[in-house]
Amino acid sequence: MSNYQDKLNMHFKGKVAVITGAASGIGKALAIKLAEQGCNLALVDRDIQGLMSVQAELQSYSITCVIEDLDVSDKQGFVDFSETVIAQFSRVDMLFNNAGVSLIDSVENQSFEDFHWLMNINFWGVVYGSHAFLPYLKKSPNAHLVNVSSLFGLLSLPLQSAYNSSKFAVRGFTESLKMEMAGTNVSVHCVHPGGIKTNITNNAKISTEHVPKSQILSDFNKQAKTTAEQAADVILQGLINNKRRILIGNDAKLLDRIVRWFPATYEKVLGFEKGVLAKRQKQ
Structure with a gap:
């Protein structure tokens, strides 16, 4: 057995992990590896x-x-589920707030109904899960609370205002919680995946007013280089190494650097406004 496998086994054997969004993608991969x-x-x-x-x-x-x-x-639903888990296992050692949805639309065009739908899942789902399970995590000798943000919690893109808002909010919430848990048995981690081969974009609510849905999906699938299984490996390694911020994929690592190098102009450096400007010039 490799040194990495030894560490995995020592760190996770006999523990109890809660994973949201576990039917597919990163959530499913985490479940299998754990x-x-x-x-x-x-x-x-x-x-x-x-x-x-x-x-x-x-x-x-x-x-x-x-x-x-x-x-x-569902806030009360999360509370009820936490009680079900404790009744079943008498403990919780890890919480992965992984569930998320996507909305691709302009600020002017998107409905408040869609915006609220996304925020309720992507942001409030993280808050509700953290609140419901934190009292039990604090009783574990070595606990991990893992909130999945995104590369889009580090930088913004046009047509992603709702998704950006939710993932920046997750990042802010998680980093604050990490500080509040300093000196306790609870390690708090914020995960920022880049392009991952999951169905989140394929299942997104997409407006076709600005860019054809087929083009959006084609562009995403070309850029998504990291598998869910690889993402799960990086996350678990991040827990073992107690990393506060876990970047997944070379794209996330590179773009994170560019944003830090050019915080006021990264959208120009990366050409994020080219498509918007080209469309406006045609009008």
Whole structure:
């Protein structure tokens, strides 16, 4: 067994992890990799069929896995689920607030209904999950609270104002919580994935007023170089190394540097306004 595998096994065996958005993508990959290390799981998603499939896939491991159809934007639902988890396992050691949705539209065109829908899941879901499970995490000898932001929590793009808002908010909330947990047994981590091969963009609410949906999906799928499994590996390694900020993918690492080098002009350096200007010139 490699040194990395030894560390995984020592860090996660016998623990209890809660993962939101666990029916697919990074959430599912985390569930499988933690199960491989003997970690018990409490998985939630709105896709109950997907969750049942993941649960069935994990039956070969010597762990307990419970699943629940949970809307993370439901505050009381999260509280009730935390009590269910404690009743089942008597402990919680890790929380991965991973569930998220995407909305691609202009500020002028997008509806407040869509904006609220996204914020309720991407931001309030993180807040509700953190509040519901933090009292139990504080009782664990070595706990991790992991909130998934995005590369778009480090920089902004046109047509991503709602998504940017939610992911910048997750980042601010998580970094503040990390400071508040200083000196405790709870390590707090903010994850910033770049382009990951998941269905979040394929399932996004997309306005076709500005850019054809097919072009958006094609461009994203070309740029998404990192698999969900690779992302899960980076996240778990980040927990072992107690990293506050976990960047996933070379694209996230490079763009993070550019934003720090050119904080006031990165949109010009990266050409983010070219498409907007070209469209305006045609009008």
